[in-house]
Amino acid sequence: MNDKSEKSRIYYTKPSITEREIRYATDAAANGWGEHCYEYIERFERQFRQHLGVRHAIATSSGTGALHMGMAGLGIGPGDEVILGDINWIASAAPIAHLGAKPVLVDVLPDTWCLDPAAVEAAITPRTKAILAVHLYGNLCDMDALAAIAQRYELHLIEDAAEAIGSIWHDRRAGSMGIFGAFSFHGTKTITTGEGGIFVTSDDALYERVLTLSNHGRARSESRQFWPDTIGFKYKMSNLQAAVGCAQMERIEELVAGKRRIFECYLDALRDLPLRMNPEAAGTVNGYWMPTIVVDADKAFDRATLLAAFKADNIDGRVFFWPLSSLPFFQDLPRNIVSQSLAGRAMNLPSYHDMATADIERVCRVVRSVLRQQ
Numbered sequence: 501m502n503d504k505s506e507k508s509r510i511y512y513t514k515p516s517i518t519e520r521e522i523r524y525a526t527d528a529a530a531n532g533w534g535e536h537c538y539e540y541i542e543r544f545e546r547q548f549r550q551h552l553g554v555r556h557a558i559a560t561s562s563g564t565g566a567l568h569m570g571m572a573g574l575g576i577g578p579g580d581e582v583i584l585g586d587i588n589w590i591a592s593a594a595p596i597a598h599l600g601a602k603p604v605l606v607d608v609l610p611d612t613w614c615l616d617p618a619a620v621e622a623a624i625t626p627r628t629k630a631i632l633a634v635h636l637y638g639n640l641c642d643m644d645a646l647a648a649i650a651q652r653y654e655l656h657l658i659e660d661a662a663e664a665i666g667s668i669w670h671d672r673r674a675g676s677m678g679i680f681g682a683f684s685f686h687g688t689k690t691i692t693t694g695e696g697g698i699f700v701t702s703d704d705a706l707y708e709r710v711l712t713l714s715n716h717g718r719a720r721s722e723s724r725q726f727w728p729d730t731i732g733f734k735y736k737m738s739n740l741q742a743a744v745g746c747a748q749m750e751r752i753e754e755l756v757a758g759k760r761r762i763f764e765c766y767l768d769a770l771r772d773l774p775l776r777m778n779p780e781a782a783g784t785v786n787g788y789w790m791p792t793i794v795v796d797a798d799k800a801f802d803r804a805t806l807l808a809a810f811k812a813d814n815i816d817g818r819v820f821f822w823p824l825s826s827l828p829f830f831q832d833l834p835r836n837i838v839s840q841s842l843a844g845r846a847m848n849l850p851s852y853h854d855m856a857t858a859d860i861e862r863v864c865r866v867v868r869s870v871l872r873q874q
């Protein structure tokens with residue numbers, strides 16, 4: 501079977517949709533209107549709160565929207581600075597810029613690829629308002645170190661846990677430790693609603709502010725109809741999307757276990773190669789949203805060759821996030837040497853939940869053959 505045309509495509513990700521998701525979505529489409537139009541949304545928010553162990557949740561139309569509203573609720577605005585890791589998807593930085601604040605990009609750690617607490621502390625200025633801890637590819641930020649810094653300098657510690665459903669930091673779930681957390685249910689994420697997200701917090705006052713913002717600035721105590729107190733947002737999740745989300749939440753253990761099985765398969769098969777994969781420190785659990793390889797710095801490696809080999813084998817190749825500082829609208833930051841060095845050596849491997857072991861082996865054969873040749 502060396503003929504490419506005979507090889508099935510291996511997608512880098514796709515959702516796990518069962519009869520349950522279809523049944524709930526069908527029910528929402530048929531019956532979820534009028535007096536029932538919030539039922540799946542409320543149920544989804546309740547399931548998510550319980551899963552995470554937080555007091556409040558507001559389902560949103562995207563993870564980006566959840567971050568945007570949460571930061572607005574904290575009063576982040578023009579003149580403020582928010583510190584985040586240089587290796588990140590743009591969605592984490594965009595809401596900071598939309599609020600008129602400045603994303604301050606610091607270097608990341610070589611093992612977790614998440615922001616380096618020492619670099620965070622060095623970047624604090626009188627304008628710093630918050631630290632945005634993004635748990636990259638399921639890997640956890642050092643939450644103890646970041647919480648200590650946040651406390652010492654009186655900063656907000658925010659979690660972008662869009663990639664970290666299933667990740668646990670010493671008995672606390674990713675997304676439940678900061679002043680607020682944001683998740684995404686985009687079609688590539690571990691659980692999906694097509695597009696969607698959620699804002700979570702255990703801070704009652706912040707919840708009230710974000711709830712008002714999420715309702716176009718209308719406070720729930722307001723008795724006048726159509727009376728906003730402030731300019732708010734419209735980032736709501738629909739009942740139809742929430743129906744899919746309810747089914748996914750009922751299957752959350754199975755969906756995270758699927759991701760973990762795939763990661764462990766890769767780790768086992770690639771163990772002897774000169775590369776590192778997502779870490780799982782003692783006392784933590786990694787939800788392994790995306791199994792990622794980082795080829796050792798001293799090994800000659802051309803990522804384009806690996807991408808071409810994947811393509812020839814009908815496998816989706818997905819590159820690691822670029823340092824945000826390398827994008828044209830941000831300032832170049834040569835001092836972020838770890839971020840710059842990681843970028844060219846790293847790739848995500850395909851990992852949809854029910855991926856067959858034979859397909860994982862097929863991916864590993866390509867990785868192995870390319871690394872052996874170089």
Ligand SMILES: *Cc1c(COP(=O)(O)O)cnc(C)c1O
Binds near residue numbers: 564589
């Ligand atoms: C996916 C993702 C987002 C954005 O989520 P959307 O639902 O696409 O808006 C934000 N942050 C991180 C880390 C993500 O992976």
